[in-house]
Amino acid sequence: MNRRDFIQLGSLSAGALLATSFAARGANPVHPQSFSDPGLDVSIKKRLADAGLNTARKQGATYADIRIGRYLNQFITTREDRVQSIVNTESFGAGVRVLVNGSWGFAAVENVKNEEQIVKATLAAANIAKANAKIASVPIELAPQIGYGEVSWQTPGVQNALQIPAREKVDLLLEVNRAALENGANFVNSNLFLINEQKYFASTDGTYADQDVHRIWPNFTVTSIDKSTGIFQTRSSLSSPVGRGYEYLKTNPTDKVTGVTTRYNRAYDIFEDVTAAARQSREKSSAKSVEAGKYDLVLDPSHLWLTIHESVGHATELDRVLGFEANLAGTSFATLDKWKSGKFNYGSQKVNIFADKTQEGSLGAVGWDDEGVKATKWDLIKNGILVNYQATRDQIHILNNNQPQGSSYADSWSSVQFQRMANVSLQAGKTPLSVDELIRDVKKGIYIIGDGSYSIDQQRYNFQFGGQLFYEIRDGKIINQLKDVAYQANTQEFWNSLVAVSDERDYRLGGTFFDGKGQPGQSSSVSHGSATARFNGVNVINTARKI
Template sequence: MPPTASSSAGRQVDPLFLALPLRRLAAAALDRARQLGVSHADFRMERVRSASWRLRDAKPAGSSDSLQLGFAVRVVLDGAWGFAAGVDLTEQAAAQVAEQAVAVARLSARISKAAGGGDLVELADEPVHQDATWISAYEINPFDVPDAEKTGLLADWSSRLLAADGVSHVDATLLTVQENKFYADTAGTMTTQQRIRLLPSLEAVAVDDRTGAFESMRTLAPPAGRGWEYLGGTGWDWAGELARIPEYLAEKVKAPSVQPGRYDLVIDPTNLWLTIHESIGHATELDRALGYEAAYAGTSFATFDQLGVLRYGSDSMHVTGDRTAEHGLATIGYDDEGVATQSWDLIRDGILTGYQLDRRMAKSKGLGRSNGCAFADSPGHVPVQRMANVSLQPAAAGPDTAELWAGVENGLYLVGDRSWSIDMQRYNFQFTAQRAYAIKNGELAGQVKDFAYQATTTDFWRSMKAVGGPQTYLLAGAFNCGKAQPGQIAAVSHGCPSALFEQVNILNTQQEAAH
């Protein structure tokens, strides 16, 4: 189903973007591409504004405000891609960029033919979306809020933490992005979009003046496709979390080092989202499974021949790809190939059932329509297959988090993401957390530290004994997922409930470092 008109109810696309000669430039580029005989051409105009603020101990430590503006033309000619980009916003320049893209396609076709040929570029069919507008779900555009109000709020929150016993330093950051895109292609699709996202974070540090040892504790509030209202309490209890951080930090400073061994783990969604990102999100990108990312960030153990066969995890494992989730960082109305975004299964009952696709891969592998995963992070970059909001679904009548650990005799409850490592096939991994609580006979027994959980992707997900109910579900994520050459950065969310895993290997990181 295409995005509904209600997606933009009560909000308007930035007038500065609409004032650009979007349709004239698109018409000039697409008309010239048609004259040169392409089988497909698309035009994409982007205006991306990014701003950040940093405070150290409640005092300003830096800020930035940048703007990217430009357009790109992509074509298919003689079964080959061509791409070019420009910044001169005239019709003549748009036509010239189209000519450059066609020249690239012709050269690519000749090189491919001289090398013995290869798969011709063909695109999966997509319905035409005429003059469609989509705006993300937010109430207050953060770029409409005075900078003094932003830094004032961060300074106030920092001061609250600094006033607590045991807190030596506080770092505060806020990142905000407004992304506008206009897309048109030779099939007749034309879309205009605007999305807002932000990432607020505060980290308290405790330093032992005698030894120099330190520990830190960061807010768990995830980045979100929301507006300034998020920092006012919509979607997150900021006041409550800031009040508890000094207590968590003080307990962590005094916590004993973990005993290595095998433990049952109850993993909070504030930690599990990152394991989903690395071991499922990247592994189910079809370009990786086909070997396209081998030179940069790796391939995938979940190869195409495993579709419908691979036992990825336990029967309770249901994972979806979703470009439509409200407030998701990868949520959009239409992707950068004019595909209306969707939700679909990647893993069902523990079995690999789908991949993330763009139009070329969908066509070449006979998978029908693309599921809308083509994305470019700037007007100067070509769209590549990028991650959807990949999420583990909760059990409809599942337990809450406390009920999950109530049945554990010897385990750990892990909260908050921290460091991670995974191999190039997304198979062998190691993750840490901000906090780990010992579980003894069904009850929490205080924090431990110096821990990491280690497994292979399939062993880990097959050990999942239970997933929590919707009341434990959280949509978390990151602003900085990297991929492709030249490198591109994308924001993506991952939802999940709390979940119980049996007999996972726990390392003592201090002992490992000593070795």
Template sequence: MKRRDFVGLTGLATGTLWLPSLPGFGESILVDPARLLETVDPAVKKRLADAALNAAKSAGATYADVRIGRYLNQSIFTREKQVQNIASGESYGAGIRVIANGTWGFAATNIVTEASLAKTAQLAVEIAKANSKVQKEKVQLAPQKGYGEVSWKTPIQRNAFEVPVKEKVELLLAANAKALDNGANFVNSSLFQVNEQKYFASTDGSYIDQDVHRIWPTFSVTAIDRTTGKFRSRDALSSPMGLGYEYLTPKAADKIAGPQGTGLIGYKQSYDILEDATLAAQQAKAKLTAKSVTPGKYDLVLDPNHLGLTIHESVGHPLELDRVLGYEANYAGTSFATMEWKAKNIPYGSKYVNIVADKLQPGSLGAVGYDDEGVKTKEWDLIEQGKLVDYQKTRDQAHIVGQKESDGCSYADSWSTVQFQRMPNVSLRPGKEKMSVDDMIKGVDKGIYIAGRGSFSIDQQRYNFQFGGTVFYAIEKGKIAGQLEDVAYQANTQEFWNSCAGSCDQSDYRLFGSFFDGKGQPSQVSAVSHGSATTRFNAVNVINTARKLS
């Protein structure tokens, strides 16, 4: 795209702008979009890594790893018929982690030369030795074999960074037009793209080159009743994915019809933003006259695009071992699911609750070949038939629970930040018996069907919570009976998952995603997916969010 056309299209005075407040994209510098296609030769990165590893060992490190990272991002923002902003950023540097005197040390540099990396490695060792003076216990790493020179790449069909900006802008504006033509008064849409070019090397003998891609198209539409001043919104039912731009090329085989009477459509490995924007405007308009829910106990039928967030907050975070141990309390606290609680064999959920952790699912945000400690990724069970059986662990945590290997869930969001335990994909296995969403609804006498994410709240131990949603439909005597509004459900984690009465089968299985999941101090973000099929929960307490307390 020519610069003159670029400036004319965006209405901006420069080709690229940076948004410093955008979560997860810190430390980036302004770049020309064309530069985002550049790469660094793995042979060069190996030479740089060896300089760091050799310097660390010479300075007294018993273990060292180096991460050379080039982090690219592009974000496009539109509103109605206008482009609001286009931001392209690049961050490039190296982070070096060592163990000396049994203690961790870390240092990073954005000067990517052999001399600079060697000096930075020496600094990391000095920091480790200083830390050892106050360290009470020595670091114990689970054994990890070296893999030699290996590589992994997100299996994309079309690199989003190779797609002309004009094409992406035109698609977002076309989605806006669909929403406006179907009753929306306001609409904004966005497209986030990330490419992590990560090189990991360690004294274990691994040299791992990875090319990771993620994408997230999203929007929000608002409809207004100008007579009353009332307004209602409906957000996109897309999910962030570990895919390329092919995600925005809709395929009929990827579509799943929602319950009869809702018009909703679920998406798997591709997404039709024009179709979703059309329906979103119609549903936002219908929300203006929808019946306000009567509080009480209802059977809930939860769509995967909604249930994923509940899984994330009530299962994913509380089973992070650092929270369980009390080592981590930032971003909503520790965990009720302590090792003592697990030892008592207290049911986490009903027999229908089988939850698996992995970093393997194709198209998922968490999919990588190796984590940021050089551990080959895998799948493992967290909850089996309602029983808690395991947690999420890194190399220096495995010995705490008597295990001899890491789960491969270490991650850092930048070359300049130290890697630590981050949530992998955490997913609810679908039911084994054939069941469609309509089949599930036929068995519900009084219930509510919920799709999409809404506001939520959860306590400091990830136990008591409240979740809203995007769209709600009443279920009466086995049939959809019109839209509802002002719906939220309240429960505690045990109560909720023990009320699980089953899920639809594999044909309904889809991924929800969190593109900017925060943790740590200083804060880091990661991206993670949560899969499920539509699932039923019996006799859950529903409140009316519009009613005032007397």
């Protein structure tokens, strides 16, 4: 069996739906035509920001920043031949953060049409900071940051998906559904999630950053029913949410994807994916149920991104490491003493994991983060050793470091910014190694594609992961499809079992629009890249429920 026979499009990006709804914090439903409104001119935003910054200085602030944001979202949902919903939201306002007497204060305002409202919000933030300072035991220590002046950044090469008529996008999804049904699926749901963040940041450091961020996520789930048994099987899309525009989508089933492509600019062929999904969901019904035991696992990037996210991404967030944050994903086993030792063995020498806010096509790519730090890239795990964390300007001194990383984000102008996960990825292998060559040495293994159900403890240590597709590998050859597969391990055990990673040619991004954190909760978008990787001797269980 050839790998292309079951994955269909070897260059498909990763990803899967992690939430059933798309909530835009502070957003209100709007008529689609309002998306054509360009918002405030940058010169007006600078004048408003300066009014707030000057007020903050007069209130004794040693630092202040203002974020003026316009957040546009559109999400379209269809099922079979019907449109279930078209939702457009728009949120517009400003958030002001000030540091007075060593303590933070924050306030937000929805009406930003005049300086008076910005000044009022700044005064409220300053008063909150002064009140906090009276009870604070340790003053905030903020890493120094240069000012960049008036700068701008936009997601590269974007065809603005929000400017594409809704009818055209609906027709696309209904055509996708038709392809699924014509190829044997009994049911199909398809979605298109679109985000545009128009963010203006200004600070007393002297940075005025105007940014236009675009993200897109096409996805679907097909269901096939075995009429003889009544058992149903599903397969979700292997698409990835990406930091791109409408150019990401192949929008006609008869068109071919042409032009020079790289792993960052290639189009996602949703028609090829949904056709394969319909066939594969039917094949699952007759697939062999896995026999529990130890297997060598070959993990496709469309699966591995989620394991990276849960076992490394969250585990290296410094606020979780310190116990300052535990909401939604717990704290972390990767404590400071392990980092300070300089020899904590997070994984094998093949494990090189980095954070990167600059990666083209990623969900987290920006020019500057939400506290004015220029986007950068840094190592988290080097040759298997834990070497760094993800931190904000008021945390970085804990690591004896005064170089900010750019790990601050807020999901709305009305939310206070705090430490959020960067794009955290596994470095591809440096020696040429194709996926077929990776599989060739496997005697008893399973090839896993796509992400599925998962569970991980509140220390980011003990876990279990499923997937979308499972193929048995025997003596270096893919034999047949399996079902009822999940693997169990702890983080160290798993990453120490990594023995090989394919090279850059296979490197792909996965990710999610819905990474939750904080109290009150916020949601952010984040990508995780890898090439296909092999893990030896991992414990696999059978998840079938027997009645």
